[in-house]
Structures are given as structure tokens and as C-alpha cells.
Amino acid sequence: MAYKTLHTGHHGISNTTVPMTKRGIVNTLLNTLLVWQERSNMRRHLANLDERNLNDIGITYAEMSAEASKPFWQA
Structure with a gap:
């Protein structure tokens, strides 16, 4: 069974792990x-x-290049 951590509160202080449904x-x-x-x-x-x-x-060519070269899974 898969689980997901839920973050509650503004600062994410209280975390709860619950089972996820399909x-x-x-x-x-x-x-x-x-x-x-x-x-x-x-x-x-x-x-x-x-x-x-x-x-x-408001971005430079170097900033654009760095961002554009990231893989899609990297934020």
C-alpha cells in the first residue's frame, strides 16, 4: 500500500502519513x-x-540557459 505525507499548518510542523487509495x-x-x-x-x-x-x-542569458538545461523532473 502506498502512503502520502500530509502537511498541515503554515509551517508544515504537523505531518501525518496516511494510506493512499488507488x-x-x-x-x-x-x-x-x-x-x-x-x-x-x-x-x-x-x-x-x-x-x-x-x-x-528580467533574466540574463546565463540564467535562462541554466533554467532551460534542467531536466523536466527538477524544480
Whole structure:
């Protein structure tokens, strides 16, 4: 059985581990895949920005390059 840690409170002080249902596991997996896909798309778009657009959003070429080169699973 899979378990998930629930964080309660603003500072995450109280953690509770509860068993996950099959539906919860599937939802967590799908949400993770969607986050990875969105992250990959955003990094691809970021890599295609020219210097003027990078300046408009306030990042340097080096910052863009570092972010765009991360794998999709890395936040």
C-alpha cells in the first residue's frame, strides 16, 4: 500500500502519513506528469526567447540557459 505525507499548518510542523487509495495514487501520478509536461514546455519556450525578451522579463542569458538545461523532473 502506498502512503502520502500530509502537511498541515503554515509551517508544515504537523505531518501525518496516511494510506493512499488507488484513485489517489492515479491522481498524484497524473498531476505529476502534468507538472513535468508544463515545466518542459515552459523551459523550451524560455530557451527560444531572444535577448530583448529576456531583458523584458528580467533574466540574463546565463540564467535562462541554466533554467532551460534542467531536466523536466527538477524544480
